[in-house]
Amino acid sequence: MSKFFSLKFDRLIPYVPGEQPKDMSRFIKLNTNESPFSPSPKAQKYAAEAIEKTMLYSDPECCKLRAALADRYGVGAENVICGNGSDDILNFAFSAFCDGKTPAVFADITYGFYKVFAEYNRVPYRIIPLKDDFTIDPADYYNAKGTVFIANPNAPTGIALSVEEIEKIIQNNPDNIVVIDEAYVDFGARSCVPLTKKYGNLIVTQTFSKSRSLAGARLGFAIANKELITDLNTVRNSTNPYNVNSVTQAAGIGSLEDQEYTNENCKKIIETRQKTEEELKKLGFVLTNSYANFIFASHPGKSGEAIYKELKEKGVLIRHFDAPRIKDYNRITVGTDGQMKALIDDLRCIL
């Protein structure tokens, strides 16, 4: 830290992304929930075509992409905002809808960035513990007296609330905004997007990083009523109106046109998740009921950290968190069948 760094940030601890090993070819990488499948053919084709025109600014309004998203999700283009990943939009939401009078409200075990966004935006936050089984009690979020952030399915547990449970949370917060972060929704959970037409206090965020195989392109979006989108755009246009580059906008449109490709990939991930879960249970692992493209697993016979370290030595990267409640667990991204077989073989060897 330099002597010039503003003291307002003296408590700020930045987010730590999952390891990105320099020599990736040495590893089976199951630590950042990336897709094992390439971006869709049209995503690649449209992106490649967009490159030669990158001397021109990207469309700051992302008109074509927003129209394609609106079409896909059955909403109006005015109900959509695009971002440089959904992190971008989540940060806007912490900025726009939280302040000294309106804290952020989120679970103790959830996407680790929420706490960082709150600290960075210098807004108070109230943490609601998950139940002992890592599930959320919806009633804990009724009359939240703040802006609610819920990852659904939750990370790193993979556990999902039903749309009905979330609707009750929304109904019981008429004076608060509820943000549902659906980064992992395409792997078996149900989306709350249809509820955005019914409730003016709901924002749903999604990303192209997981099910759409575009983590490296950085594309996320939110769907909400027009007024909330306007507020998010006020923040966006006050920081970086050109936040989504033109190649990524093109890739996003291509991905949406190749919807069947994404559906097929999600189906494969779900099948592989189920097969891997069975194998892990045979090895004695305790698992949460994951609806995401990852598995959250602990083993009564070996610490989470030891499993993480020994797998890394064998060339398999998974993600370990050292937070007290989950230190015995590891988050394992669901890759291809072949990758998961290698994982199981290595685990069998370790245990």
Add this chain to the structure above:
Amino acid sequence: MSKFFSLKFDRLIPYVPGEQPKDMSRFIKLNTNESPFSPSPKAQKYAAEAIEKTMLYSDPECCKLRAALADRYGVGAENVICGNGSDDILNFAFSAFCDGKTPAVFADITYGFYKVFAEYNRVPYRIIPLKDDFTIDPADYYNAKGTVFIANPNAPTGIALSVEEIEKIIQNNPDNIVVIDEAYVDFGARSCVPLTKKYGNLIVTQTFSKSRSLAGARLGFAIANKELITDLNTVRNSTNPYNVNSVTQAAGIGSLEDQEYTNENCKKIIETRQKTEEELKKLGFVLTNSYANFIFASHPGKSGEAIYKELKEKGVLIRHFDAPRIKDYNRITVGTDGQMKALIDDLRCIL
């Protein structure tokens, strides 16, 4: 605005980007200082190759790109941070180095986003008027009692300070940070990057949007001493560690390897600027001494707004600002010789 939008932003007026006409083919577009030349061949090639791997996250540390920038600019990789455009990094600087005790300090006529960044980050700002001839008096910035932001060359005037003048500003602000925004430096002005080795209170930002023909790819960077880069990274990693996508990182590396291509394009822009300036003077225009890829011009016989509107009717887009001191001027991007000939022909017709 929704009823949920934080009152802390009740005075916030977002930045307004230059018009992006939906039917661009109808216009000669000289309003957003884009390059008329395509991205370099290697930039295009490397970007195209990167697309198929975008299912993986981009390198959050931008290691290869930062190494290439460090090599190009004769600094260490630890002295470089990359951003989603230089706007991204300027926003980080307003956030990291300004607060209630440390205002932002900038000119009345300069890049319009500075004021928005200050308002968004809710930091006070002190505005220093340019002299009557639109030049900066360096002494006005001595002992600034705040973080200084100077665009050099300045926008929208194109006027540049010398490195010696900026060095005096740096020397006379030992307790303040000086940010030099060199978005337009490659078109004839001299860069202050070498001074970053000598002074721990200097940050230089640059962009790939202008001279490097990559506006639509969104890539900017800053060079400074290691401690200041660490502070900027703390902000970056608290908002969006994956702020630069992998296709853009690849394009940036390609552009740096094709340095001769950029040099040639800059030479062409400078020559076209000079020729266009001569033609404009013949038509009676009053010009500033621009070192940028744009010309700042007023005409004693016709208002700036009328010229802007009549050119638009003829299919030529330039940028008009309605701020009182510069409302008689227009900012005209330097395009190809052919585009500028069309501009001059239309102006001859209008006047």
